[in-house]
Amino acid sequence: MSSADTSAELGYPDRTFRTQLLPCEAHSTVTFQEAGPSRYAANAEPFSRARPVIPSPVTRNSLDVAAAHLRSGQLVSFPSETVYGLGANALSQAAAAKIYAAKKRPADNPLIVHVSDLEMLDTLLPEAYTMSEAYHQLIKAFWPGALTLLFPVAADKPAVPKVVTCGHPSVAVRMPSHPIARALIATAGLPMAGPSANASGRPSPTTAAHVMRDLGGQLDADSNSSSNDEPRGRLKYILDGGACQVGVESTVIDGITAEHEIRVLRPGGVTIEQIADVLDTAGLTGKVKLRVYGKDMERSAEQESNPTTPGMKYRHYSPTARVVMLLPAQLFARAVEASNSSNVGATASVLEEASTAAKVVHSLINGDTAAPTAPQTFANIVRDQIPNHLANSASNDSIRHVGLMMSSDSDLARLIRSSSTSISSPTDTIHPHLLAPLTLSGLPNVLVHPFDLGPSAQASIYAQRMFDGLRTLDEGPLHGGATQCELIFVEALDDAGVGLAVMNRLKKAASETVVLDC
Template sequence: MASKYAAGYRGILRELRKSLDPSRKVNTDIKSHFRAVVENARQHPSDQALVDLDNTILFLKSQREHKRLLERYNPLHDLTEPERLKATANRVGLNMPKLHSDPLGQPIFASPDTIVVLKTAAHQLNTLHRTVVFPTETVYGLGAVATNAEAAAKIFATKSRPADNPLIVHVSSLEMLETLLPPGYEYTKAYRALIKHFWPGALTLLFPRNSDIIPNIITAGQASVAIRMPSHPVARALIAVSNSPLAAPSANTSGKPSPTKAEHVARDLSGKVPIIIDGGACGVGLESTVVDGLHEDGNIRVLRPGGITVEQIRQALEEEYQGGESVPKVLVHKRDYQDEEMEAAPTTPGMKYVHYSPAVPVTLLSTLSNPPSGTTRQPVRSFLRQISATRPHPPKIGVLAPSDSGIWKEIVACEGPSWHRFALGPISNPSLSAKRLFDGLLTLEAEGVDFILIEEIAETHEGLAVMNRVRKAAGEMVWLDYV
């Protein structure tokens, strides 16, 4: 019996040695701990004690194998041409609540792997003038140095993006922002309020363009430039390490849904980008809100709804304007005002071209908004049976809808099609619907559905941004009713 315990102890020491670099020795305190555990088991022998020893060895072996696999798939290993960097969520510091800096403003990293990954990416950006895919809190971005026209041109080529579709510039600090603005520029009170409340975060502001710094290609020749400071620690750290503002639209072929996971990017742009930094799923899931506060009337115009809601913007302005001051109005493009001239020559992305469309047809199921005059609502069940009969049989139909929608019960009652379900979250939680929308579109597309049905949600809070994307993605709209 004693020899079995001795063998167990030797097995533990063997696994501990294998887990270390050959130049290092096992810590004596750890050795003493395991020796005491084994000695106690020897003095009180039992079958369970031997099982516990075997499980200890198995655990140490599993830990060693886990470490080996992490190193094997570390993004710094096996870089090929074109290089593709994939950094795991833990390695890129996603647990940091904010970007920590030293007194000189340089980011502080908990892991040495993180800084090496970011310096490798920065080399691609600054020295080779190539693009890099990186995570933000909104969607994954395809970045290039914003002050370099040659580098920015590679964004347009990679995405097949129209040249008159401007880019958003990303900065890591207010100091970097100020280097991009015209000399002597002063923030308006409204902009100071929005920056105070929402930066870093999913809010983009239009500023006057300094033509000596920002190339024409970034703004599509417009007199303003869209700039934001992302809150994602990896995005801000990459910008800080690069010491360069990054122009970065979503990292997808132009017109397709924006990627919210690294695998979305890999499926779409594989072979077209040198580096993908994998930071896990994006927390917001929709692009940033774009605001224009440059008009003489002082009002805030929301050109593109996004991760920061109109309600949040309005509340922030009301908090900052006190003592009878006139609070700027918050106007939403196409809801509160029209600007045909800007739509023809947009100052921000997402205003002119078809966007967010997967490779299969999308139909919007309107169950909330009023139908056009003369249009009668159709029962949901009748519509589902109709499309089941008229499509190639049996069709594969993708459905995106709130998790507590009545459509799921109707689907169960409609036999024949192969239903592919993707719940957007409860009706009461539009922020979750925002986070899951693009993932749902891309997931259903990857599952090979013939077409996708998306149910309408209320256009309040994040629902405004969700429906902005859905209406652009949908090629057809039908008005339905639950009866």
């Protein structure tokens, strides 16, 4: 039993904290040096033994404080290239259990373990395990980075406790590329269990402020009318490393369940196309079959009820506001065509999940003589959806605040702007991507708050902004003094490249899909 297991320090809910931000200077550069014999190439990543070089005294002090807190058996939130994580000593049953309590996370949803180098990975693997050539190539190409791999767990003496794996014979491991996350692991000297640092079910956090909202006490204060000044935080420290660059969680791969197969269980920051290219370059295309869960691998009720990796089972990533996905007809048509072909393409999952995860409503906004009652404008779509998702408690003259997340230059954005009126540009700077509110013809009691997801051809920008947009529209503040939106419409994305990960998250957040003829 580790020393952390005997620690007398309690965690949430037995104890609450006055949560503190530990600053990491944005201008300082944390780098790593190889301190052991390189396995793949001399002095090339991924390092066998990574030694962090931290020139900033401020960043060094924050990392030392956070690492000591981890070693004491407590939780620390940390930035990664994907989303902010909630870290605990992965070798300690007691420490890892605090993650589930702080997030109020279902106890059958396993955790991903983060390592700083290959030698730390070795400590988690069974002695008799031999890594496949496909895994070697993927590690060489994508570590450190947004790729998680499933590894076997020794049946007689597992390296990590069952609370981390939820009793599965495998453990999910990745090596983050964010220098603060990796330096924290190296400084603490232990592998770190680290799911996203959000309250379970809510959108993943991509800034320290998001973590502070969910786990720093504000969320609990909102649900408790008591005005006392008692600390409400579910953890003590959040390392503030700025906004995350990828914006969606890591890609999870299972290369151990089926021989000669690489199974993508969760799409993420590393794309299917990138994985296929690495396997092809290594001459493994004919030897290893690449399969994607929910596409050329059928969805499994058994696997979703007993998931081997996060992101498979639960309908989550959802704000308090109801979310409606706006799916352009051209994406829907390509999905139908792909699903009817023998070669299922990337957009097939649009149809499959849009049809199963949320109710699909066909609305032809350009007009359809065969369906004269179909909504003809975005205003009509909003009018149609409001009674489906919002309570009727509001009076007729009260303002309904509706969020709209869309690309800056898409057909949908142009159509909406052509049938709406923008209120004068805001003079405040609430959020750089929150645009001036819109009014809609015929809906005087509705104010639309647009959030810019970037150019339609740049899915990486959409990915960076998606969770931030959901949280901004849901939590406020908004222009004009509004506190939050009650309903959020989100434009769908072609799921090629990182778009596959984006759509995977959006479908889990949405309660309905509206197919639009644009």
